[in-house]
Amino acid sequence: MTTTSLRLVAHAHTAAIRRAVFGGGDEPLDEGGNRAALALAPAGPDGRGLLGRVDACLSTPAVAGMQTAYALGLQPTPEPALADCDYGRWTGRTLDDVAAREPEAVRSWLTEPDAAPHGGESVSALLHRIGRWLDGQVDRGGRIGTVTHPMVIRAVLVRALRLPPPVFWQLDVAPLAVVRLTGRGSRWQLHLTAPAGTTG
Template sequence: MTSRVIFISAAISEALREARFDDGCPVDAAGVRLARAAAGAVPVAERLWVSPTVRCRETAGALGLESALDVAELAGLDVGHWRGATLAEVSAKEPEAVARWLADPGSAPHEGESVRAFCDRVAGWLDTASHLSGRTVAVVEPEVVRALVVRVLGAPEAAFWRVDVPPLTATEFSGRAGRWNVRAGRPLGEPA
């Protein structure tokens, strides 16, 4: 049985433009407009899921996926007390903590989730999805896609910071028996 999971990265928001750790900020007007324009490009799927953030839910709605179900395991990286701050603000206040966080995937100086724990969480979810036949579409935060690419390719966790995931792109994982292939970063609206 082959399983296909297409992850669509959420549309742009003010927080993303400002390199701000997610603070519940909604999709901005440009993001809504682009998502609505791409709505017809979302493949038909047996299951529609969404990361439980405002931005992902609004993106799913603009894409016409109002019936998508929240999946807690697909939530973005928990950055603890850094939530709502920009990377520049945190770097100015806690430079050693930021340096440690960026260098050590097991570190969580923000008292949230380490990159390693985050990669484990979303990879564990993908393992359960491997038992589902057909196609699943999930609208998620970009870091969810980054973590999955790292794990599926067997890259070191430090590679998490080296994977760019633009808004409103589709990354497809297809496979069976725990072996996944990746088709990365196709902008919605381009032929599959």
């Protein structure tokens, strides 16, 4: 049976992400985000880096994802399926601004998976898109590094672990957080590992 190891990392900080802007991953990394990603790159030709050795690297086409991958010493291939959620008319606006002007719309988006008050992609639609992509990775085999958005990683976890959609909002994915999944057949397993040198 083919085994696929997915090593997902959330892209590093951008100025927009720090301000909680919808769709902030289309901006370049800020100085702090770039520095943090570079610090996690392999130290030499035999270094393992943040994701360890991978056979291929897929990335959201967004600038922040591609820059994070390069900073980590990877050679990314853009993958449209890993794009951030489509926030419709909220794109470029801060959460605080939208919540102040459209409190009911934000409330429905956060509590109803099928709601898309911004005219973009609902959580259910995002889960469906990522589910199709995830199904296509099961038979791929090998170790696949994946650089994408926190929202996408939330969706991957919900679909891979077959969690109910409301759990989506209970998952918090920080910039440069890493999630490791192993797929065999139609099942995915989550791996939580300690950093090298901390066990024993």
